[in-house]
Amino acid sequence: MRRMKSIIAGLSTLVLLAGCIGPGGNRSEYVIVIDAGHGGHDSGASCGGKKEKDLVLQITKKLYKEFKSEGYKVYVTRGGDSFLKLGERTRIADHKDAKVFISIHANAIGNKSRFEEVEGVETYFLQKTRDERSQRIAARENASVLQGTDQLSQDVIIDAVLNGPKIIESHKLAIDVQQNMIKNLNGRYKDVKNGGVKPGPFYILVGASRPSILIEVGYLTNSKERERLFTSRYQEEIAEGIVSGVNRYLDNKKREME
Numbered sequence: 289m290r291r292m293k294s295i296i297a298g299l300s301t302l303v304l305l306a307g308c309i310g311p312g313g314n315r316s317e318y319v320i321v322i323d324a325g326h327g328g329h330d331s332g333a334s335c336g337g338k339k340e341k342d343l344v345l346q347i348t349k350k351l352y353k354e355f356k357s358e359g360y361k362v363y364v365t366r367g368g369d370s371f372l373k374l375g376e377r378t379r380i381a382d383h384k385d386a387k388v389f390i391s392i393h394a395n396a397i398g399n400k401s402r403f404e405e406v407e408g409v410e411t412y413f414l415q416k417t418r419d420e421r422s423q424r425i426a427a428r429e430n431a432s433v434l435q436g437t438d439q440l441s442q443d444v445i446i447d448a449v450l451n452g453p454k455i456i457e458s459h460k461l462a463i464d465v466q467q468n469m470i471k472n473l474n475g476r477y478k479d480v481k482n483g484g485v486k487p488g489p490f491y492i493l494v495g496a497s498r499p500s501i502l503i504e505v506g507y508l509t510n511s512k513e514r515e516r517l518f519t520s521r522y523q524e525e526i527a528e529g530i531v532s533g534v535n536r537y538l539d540n541k542k543r544e545m546e
């Protein structure tokens with residue numbers, strides 16, 4: 289009898305453990321908002337006849353499906369080729385009380401002679417930076433959303449959110465997502481370059497008052513990367529990597545709160 293009891297106790301411990309280390313429990317309590325950058329009259333970067341606005345919409349659709357299959361509640365800021373203002377993009381994240389806000393973009397450089405040498409995946413979180421390269425990328429991404437806003441107002445907007453707890457959480461989220469994206473991509477494409485996690489003054493990340501990141505999935509100016517980015521397979525790897533990263537971030541957060 290005692291042996292029976294200890295077997296039952298052992299089994300219930302196993303069940304409990306399985307509950308702890310399982311796939312994160314009930315994902316449906318989490319809302320994710322995905323923002324496909326640009327849209328409509330704003331094509332974003334373009335090169336070789338390919339446009340950033342189209343690529344990020346394709347990836348967003350894959351990401352939507354992937355998050356759904358994990359059980360999350362998912363919303364997208366745009367599901368078609370439409371332009372949204374800055375406030376409209378982040379308002380949905382606040383309105384839906386999202387746990388995480390992810391903005392998808394693709395990169396480009398201006399110097400033609402370096403097109404084939406600059407490549408890779410980068411994840412940004414909101415932070416001022418002295419790094420000129422990050423500033424340049426942010427300026428390009430900010431151009432359309434900041435139309436009509438003067439420099440002083442821009443500084444006020446960004447200062448209002450810096451140093452808050454959101455920045456620390458966004459940084460953690462960025463690390464988990466970047467690591468998992470690279471791990472996933474490198475499984476099939478060994479030469480994908482890890483551009484790392486970086487701070488940047490991206491205004492799309494200012495408005496949503498929750499952990500928010502901006503992913504530059506690759507360089508449209510690099511022919512190898514551009515070709516891969518528009519394949520379904522590559523997009524799947526990116527989407528799966530992002531979802532694994534978010535799973536990991538939320539699981540760690542849950543553990544910290546227990």
Ligand SMILES: [Zn+2]
Pocket residue numbers: 325326332333340392393394429
């Ligand atoms: Zn962009």
